[in-house]
Amino acid sequence: MPQVFEFRLPDLGEGLTEAEIVRWLVEVGEVVAIDQPVVEVETAKAMVEVPCPYGGVVTARFGEEGTELPVGAPLLTVAVGSEDPSGRTAESGSGTGAAEAESSGSGNVLVGYGTGAPPVRRRRVRPEGLVAPATAATPATAPAPAAPPAFVPAVPVTPVAAAPVAAATVPEEARGPVAVVSPLVRKLARQHDLDLRQLAGSGPAGLILRADVESAIRSGATAPQKAEEPSRTSGERVPLRGVRGAVADKLARSRREIPDATCWVDADATELMAARAAMNGDGGPGAGPKVSVLALLARICTAALARYPELNSTVDQEAREIVRLSGVHLGFAAQTERGLVVPVVRDAQARNTESIGAEITRLTEAARTGTLKPAELTGGTFTLNNYGVFGVDGSTPIINHPEAAMLGVGRIVPKPWVHEGELAVRRVVQLSLTFDHRVCDGGTAGGFLRYVADCVEQPALLLRML
Incomplete structure (x- = not known):
């Protein structure tokens, strides 16, 4: 006799409490294997494919695409030990059926379930074949679980397709x-x-x-x-949900908590662009990966933060302390179809320009395809924002809470400039630094920004730091 197990939205880590169904990867009646991805969800951090810890026949899906569910809500039900249309027996593991599913983990490593984690509460049904009517209720006499679940109560939802689902009272x-x-x-x-x-x-x-x-x-x-107010x-x-909602919450919190200030300066980037062209060469034999302007600016930031560590810090409001951080985890703003995200280059202070550039390329591609992991979007200590790609010269960005500063970079364009005492056309860029005035005063912020501008104008200064 097949048993039906209910798979609920697991804890996806990083303190996330809800996720939106983006795309179902299985249909009702389809046979799934243990740890096979069954649904793609979007959290406030990233897109995640969720694997199912059971192997069997999918008997119901809960929630249409676009539905937002809390952690612990039902995702689907799987009949273990039944036969699929081809006559194969659907089992929950490498053993002989549902009994093994009760005693062994699936081996997956998503936070909240899997090998080594206590099994989630499961309900057994007595399906007549696999065509019992779908309901959303459980008999009032159903025994209570031995211990309360560690997640929020599941939300009663209507299955996408009719299939045998155990009943539950409100x-x-x-x-x-x-x-x-x-x-x-x-x-x-x-x-x-x-x-x-x-x-x-x-x-x-x-x-x-x-x-x-x-x-x-x-x-x-x-x-x-x-009556006098216009209708809204x-x-x-x-x-405001998913990535866009998370960004909105973080920006609003930054504005509430951080007393920020901004300073800016124009810099002659002609020599920096020439140095980049020389580094990239003509793409002939022996030429390595192309070095981007963003990678060069990121390397300049790590050098500047080594001189001005006050800006690589955060504020512990409860302890009323400034926490200066040893490692530079450099975030960079990336615009995607799902909104603004800030991937993080870990330990940027220990990387050279080529290594930073390669990691930026990898993270940017993952951001565009929606495959960034939550850990790749958190833990930043300083952010680089290249808004010049949008064709603008300057901005006063909002600090990426709980960081202490953000460097903004405008477009690099030819402008009239006094060079060596004469008027010339040079490649000019506007740099801006928005900083938390609690961690430093204007002298420190100005010193940091001036050093960055000097490295842009005279890239040879970086040779001391490479």
């Missing part, structure tokens, strides 16, 4: 003044000043679902507006 947390179990539903209602007590839920036992809140928002059932319910609404 959890105890949903009973009370407001029948809501999902923290996402409560958050959405708060954002739109919506009183949940005024809504009638369409879920089991009157449970208020996300669809109920979204419907109320569309119909204008939010807090009443003053029209126009396009873009949800």
